[in-house]
Amino acid sequence: MSRIGIIGAGHGVFGRRSDATVQELAFEAFRAALEDGGIDRDRLDATVIAAVPEYHKQRSVAGVVQEYLNLNPRPTWLTEVACASGSAAIRTAWMAIQSGLHPVVAVIGCQKMTELSTPEILALMGRVGEVQWESVFGTTFPGYYAMFATRHMHEYGTTREQLLEVAIKNHHYGAMNPNALFRKEITMAKALDSDPVASPFCVYDCCANADGAACLILAEEDVANSIAGDRTVWLDGVGCATSSMSVLRRPDLTGLPSAQKAAEDAYKMAGVTAQDIDVAEVHDCFTIAEIMAYEDLGFCAKGEGGPFISDRRSYIGGDVAVNVDGGLKAKGHPIGATGVSMAVEIVKQLRSESGERQVPDAQVGLTHNVGGIGQYTFVHVFKRS
Amino acid sequence: MFSWFGKVSFVAYTKVSDFAVHLKDGRLMGSRCKQCGATNFPPRADCADCLSGDFEYREVSGRGTIYTYSVIAAAPTGFDDDVPYTVVVVDLEEGGRLLAWLGDSIATDDIEIGMPVQVVPKIFDEIEEIKVYYTVEKTGTTWEKAP
Numbered sequence: 001m002s003r004i005g006i007i008g009a010g011h012g013v014f015g016r017r018s019d020a021t022v023q024e025l026a027f028e029a030f031r032a033a034l035e036d037g038g039i040d041r042d043r044l045d046a047t048v049i050a051a052v053p054e055y056h057k058q059r060s061v062a063g064v065v066q067e068y069l070n071l072n073p074r075p076t077w078l079t080e081v082a083c084a085s086g087s088a089a090i091r092t093a094w095m096a097i098q099s100g101l102h103p104v105v106a107v108i109g110c111q112k113m114t115e116l117s118t119p120e121i122l123a124l125m126g127r128v129g130e131v132q133w134e135s136v137f138g139t140t141f142p143g144y145y146a147m148f149a150t151r152h153m154h155e156y157g158t159t160r161e162q163l164l165e166v167a168i169k170n171h172h173y174g175a176m177n178p179n180a181l182f183r184k185e186i187t188m189a190k191a192l193d194s195d196p197v198a199s200p201f202c203v204y205d206c207c208a209n210a211d212g213a214a215c216l217i218l219a220e221e222d223v224a225n226s227i228a229g230d231r232t233v234w235l236d237g238v239g240c241a242t243s244s245m246s247v248l249r250r251p252d253l254t255g256l257p258s259a260q261k262a263a264e265d266a267y268k269m270a271g272v273t274a275q276d277i278d279v280a281e282v283h284d285c286f287t288i289a290e291i292m293a294y295e296d297l298g299f300c301a302k303g304e305g306g307p308f309i310s311d312r313r314s315y316i317g318g319d320v321a322v323n324v325d326g327g328l329k330a331k332g333h334p335i336g337a338t339g340v341s342m343a344v345e346i347v348k349q350l351r352s353e354s355g356e357r358q359v360p361d362a363q364v365g366l367t368h369n370v371g372g373i374g375q376y377t378f379v380h381v382f383k384r385s
Numbered sequence: 386m387f388s389w390f391g392k393v394s395f396v397a398y399t400k401v402s403d404f405a406v407h408l409k410d411g412r413l414m415g416s417r418c419k420q421c422g423a424t425n426f427p428p429r430a431d432c433a434d435c436l437s438g439d440f441e442y443r444e445v446s447g448r449g450t451i452y453t454y455s456v457i458a459a460a461p462t463g464f465d466d467d468v469p470y471t472v473v474v475v476d477l478e479e480g481g482r483l484l485a486w487l488g489d490s491i492a493t494d495d496i497e498i499g500m501p502v503q504v505v506p507k508i509f510d511e512i513e514e515i516k517v518y519y520t521v522e523k524t525g526t527t528w529e530k531a532p
Contacts, residue, residue, distance in 0.1 A: 119462065126461030133427045134484050136391025136518070137472050138457060138464035147456035147474060154453070154498045174419040194468075247474065248427060248482040253453055315497060 003173045004094050005224025005232035006382070007104075008037025008217035009347040014332035015181045016114050017211035022056055023068035025213040026083065026110040029337075030069050031214035038229055043218070045102035046344045050089035050109040051336035052082060052125060055108040057115055065108060075102070083285065085109065085235030086214070086339020087378030091238050093218050096119060103220040107341030110213035121209075128372070130246040142206050142286060144247065144373045146198040149288035153200065160200055163287040164191040167204045170323050174330020176357050181210045181332030205287040210332025214340035222353035233365075237270025237381030239263060243374045254303075256374030257294035263368070263379045267298075268382035270364075272296030275382075278322050278362040279349045281342035283370035284327040290314075293368050294322070297379070309364070321359040324349075339369040339378065350384040378384045393463035405441040407442065408517045409532035411506050414442040415481055426481025445505035447521045448524065452482065454496055469488030473494065473521045475504055490522030 003125035010032025020028075026049075034041060034241035049062040049071070055308055058064055061098055062078040075238040079088040116124070126143045148380070152158045167190065173178040186204060194203035203318040224232045241261035244250050252258070274297055284290035302310040308314060314322035314374050325331055327362050328338060346365035365382040388394040389405040393502060404427075409413045416428030420437035426445055431438050454473040457464075466469070471487035473496070484506060503526045509516040 033472065081529055085435075122460075123462040126393065126463060131395035132399065135395055136393060138392070138460055138467060139472055139484065140457060140461055142459070143455045143457050143472060147472070150455060151453040151498065170453060196456075196458040196459060200510075201455075220493040246427075248484060251476070343479055 001098060001270050002114060003221040004097050004235045004375035005219055005221060005228060006216055006343070006347050007219050007224050007228035007232060007233060008033040010034070011179050011341060011344045011345040012213040013179050014212035014334060016024050017112070018114065020211070022051070022058065022061055022110050022112040024066045025211060026065045026108050027068055029110070029215035030106065030108055033217050036049065037217055041071070041276065043104050043227070044071065044106050046096060047071060047106045047108060048093050048096070049076055049078050050085040050340060051078060051111055052080055052085055054117060055111060055113050055335070061110070065110060068321040071262055077156065078214050081376040083333070083335045084339055084369045084376045084378050085282070085336045086341065087367065087369035087380060088376070090216060090218070090235070090339065090343060090380065091240055091344070091378060094235060094238055096218050097218060103223050105218050107216045107218065107340055108213065109337035111334035111336035112211045113209040113334055116210055133248060134246060140198060141200040142201050145286035145288055146201045147247070147364070148253050149286070152288060152292070155254055157307065158291065158306035160192070161188065162306035162310055163200065163205055163291065166284060166287040166290045167191055167329050169315060170327040170329040173324045173357055174326025177326045177331060180326040180330050181208060182326070182330045185324065194380050199238045201286060206293060207285050207328035207333045212334035212337045212341070214337045214344045215341055216343050217219040219235065228341045231351060232384045233350045235380060236383050237266035237272070238380040239266030239269070240377070241265070242376055245375050247373070247378060251256050255297035256370065256377055257305055257367060258374045259293065259370065259379065260379035262377045263297045265309065266381045267380040270383070272364055274380060276364045277366045278347060278364050279321045279324065279359040280366040280368065281325070281345050282322055282327070282368040284323055284335060285370070286361050287341045287342070289370065290327070293376050297368060316357070316359050324357045324359060339367065341380070342369060343380065350382060389517050391514070391518060392509065392516060401428045403442065404428055405517055408519065409508060409515060411528055413445050413447045413504060413519065415445045415479070416440045417443045424480060425477070426483065428475055442468040445477055445479045445481070447477070447501060449477040449504060450523070451496065451498055451500050451502055452476050453498060454487070456493060457522050475502060475521055483519070485519050485521050490523040490526055491521065505524060
């Protein structure tokens with residue numbers, strides 16, 4: 001098997017982007033990735049678009065993006081697995097390159113979430129779970145993760161404050177990220193005082209919808225070496241696994257089995273262990289999700305996720321720097337773009353281009369991108385050399 | 386008939402539609418595969434183990450224990466008049482699980498993981514059309530069943 005290299009990475013500004021269409025957002029990230037890698041657009045053989053269709057008025061969004069990037073008649077297709085769509089697109093690109101069909105592939109994650117009205121959002125929100133047996137009781141996305149949190153607190157003594165320490169860390173780093181939606185620090189007092197959403201969560205336990213795009217350009221080993229040389233970052237491990245749609249078919253609601261399996265597979269393929277990871281982007285859609293990620297990825301033992309954040313072991317200078325771009329919490333979560341955004345951050349970290357957020361001597365990085373409540377998880381391992 | 390199930394229904398047709406009819410009659414039905422005997426709650430028509438499509442309903446007692454819960458304060462469309470409401474995951478005595486609302490017999494402040502409970506079939510009185518659901522109540526709570 002060839003190694004697959006990342007030769008370009010671009011990121012747009014996340015936020016309420018009432019100034020731009022989804023294809024205009026995609027263009028910003030695409031241009032940034034071409035410029036970042038010094039890549040001629042004609043080198044691209046195909047694109048993979050990641051987006052979740054139900055948020056867009058424009059149907060079949062891959063078509064409009066491909067046209068706006070002036071990439072016709074080259075092939076494109078859409079990947080969709082909820083909030084993990086971005087990583088699914090990267091995996092698909094990895095496979096397309098491995099197959100020999102498309103040596104250079106651009107992955108573009110893009111999402112315009114603020115196009116919908118509040119009633120439309122609330123109606124969508126009522127169908128995030130399994131609709132036959134669960135949504136009929138008014139379950140919500142925060143409500144599901146809240147039930148994980150309730151159980152995790154019960155089994156392992158995880159505290160309310162430990163949950164919010166995740167949000168405080170991610171806002172701390174988000175404040176340093178010019179592409180982040182929220183660029184301000186928060187305090188424990190302010191977080192505890194925010195409005196209830198789904199117990200034990202309040203507003204500051206939850207990430208925010210956002211508009212935005214990110215782009216990654218991947219290439220087969222020889223092409224990567226010839227175009228990017230030493231700046232290439234290698235995608236050496238790709239893991240993907242699933243868990244049941246319904247929480248009623250999952251015995252344990254203190255972790256995500258799909259994440260544990262995806263991590264195991266990605267580590268094995270990349271020839272690394274959890275302890276080798278210097279910098280990680282994990283799917284902190286809710287505070288408990290980052291604590292479960294520490295455990296599912298093997299950064300700490302099962303049940304130790306609470307103390308792991310309290311002891312600041314996921315800050316820069318700790319065991320592994322986690323979400324030092326602000327995470328979904330502070331950066332915002334344009335769902336189709338998120339997985340690609342995570343990869344862009346890891347690429348920049350491994351190239352030592354992250355400025356005041358730089359993790360010293362980062363050699364191995366990881367992304368952990370979850371769709372829904374762990375129905376799909378993708379774990380990718382990146383290396384500097 | 387499955388559109389009877391839930392205050393807001395998203396699923397009108399399913400091979401286990403009679404679940405809602407039984408619920409209206411006061412019975413909580415899981416399923417059993419007639420081929421290999423595998424049991425399920427919620428019921429499923431097609432066996433996940435042996436792939437058979439031949440199933441029968443199997444009544445469950447509704448006795449169980451609370452696995453986890455959350456008090457929902459921000460509700461989706463159709464549930465805005467109900468907030469705050471508590472959703473509870475219950476492990477059933479006969480196996481399987483369900484998700485339901487906490488009923489009036491247990492105060493939200495008294496809810497505890499692991500506490501034994503009784504799941505009780507309910508009909509919405511305030512809605513004109515037939516709408517059925519179930520709630521999580523104190524153990525020992527009784528209700529009427531159709532003959």
